[in-house]
Amino acid sequence: MPPSKLPPTIRQQRLGAELRRLREHAQLSATQAARLHGATQSRISSIEGGGYPVSADRVRTLARLYGCSDHRLVDALANMTGGRTRGWWEEYREILPAEFLDVAELEHHALAMRVACAIHMPGLLQTPEHARAVFKDVVPPYDPPEVEHLLSFRIKRQAVIYGEQPTPLSTVIHEAALRIGFGGRKVARAQLEHLLDMSERDHIDVRVIPFGTGSYPSSGSGIIYFEAEVSQLDTVQLDTDTFSGYVGSQPQLVRYRAVLDRLEETALTSAKSRDLMHNIAQSM
Structure with missing residues (x-):
């Protein structure tokens, strides 16, 4: 095309x-x-x-x-002009749906990201084995070639949190996501150990909302908040059972900034989150 x-x-x-x-x-x-x-x-x-x-x-x-x-x-x-960015994701143009490529482009341009997950690990922090297990669990199932395309795409997306100028990433993960155990005990433990390693990096903050807290302000929605050069141009990706898409109006941005603030306030501190992740990994 x-x-x-x-x-x-x-x-x-x-x-x-x-x-x-x-x-x-x-x-x-x-x-x-x-x-x-x-x-x-x-x-x-x-x-x-x-x-x-x-x-x-x-x-x-x-x-x-x-x-x-x-x-x-x-x-x-x-700075948003110049037509379509010719990023690495364009090689997947005829392979994956356009919404996958949109995520990669937004991640590429974001100055920082905030993520909230209730069931799944943040995509940028998933191991290849964990990601493959998640893709194989989708209903209706992907064909094996589709799984491999999705896997390579996800791993390439993770480049934004590596390198000399990595993008700052703040995440809030519910304990449920830590315990589901996609791929079995070995894969799940390796995923938790990877999450622990990544949480030690200066530009990555991982916080956990434990069971028994009695609150989860986003009601289970997956949220990725992309911060732009000015707050008016921030973008939010939402992922629920009934809706997957993007919002960017000022009232919506204000709302989801507040939701993420509430989630971070509800979560354990970074240090206590690491302790919990370590304990769960050791129990597997």
Whole structure:
């Protein structure tokens, strides 16, 4: 599929949505904005839908027409331009669903991430053996080649937490996820030992909500919070039995920041979380 015909990524859609928000805040219709910009109404609509590549200069021009004086926001929006990022994930374009690639692109650009898990280990902290066991447990089952593609994709995603400038990662995991034991005792113990090792890194914080706490503010939802250059451009991925997708409106961002804050307050400290993980691993 030619690049121009590819559906917009979540990141491109977000850029377009923010430009639309600026236009609406200026109380301009798409037709009025097009006239001021010397473009067609359909071009403005296509930009706002994320379907038309937009340059940094065009973003700055539109922001100026819309009277936006928030220079940090305009700079951050300009940095989101340039069309589809040609990252490593593009090699999976014809292999995996687009939503998998969107996660990798968001992780690549995030300045920091916050994750909450009730049942599964955070994908960025899974061992290959644990991840394979999880993929094999999906209903309906994946074919063996699909499992291997998903596995290699997940492991490549983990590059963001390694290297000279790794992305800071804060996670809250319920004790249930530590005890399910995907793949059997040997795999489960190796996964816990890996989690312990990773939690010792300066840029990774792992906290556990133990059984008996009596509270889990997110009601079991899997949450990944991607922090951007400015908080207005943060993005949240939600994963539940009934919904899997992205949210980014200001009320939603405020809500999920509060949810994650509550989860971190409910969880054990990092040190006590490591003690619990160590005890569970030793019991396997």
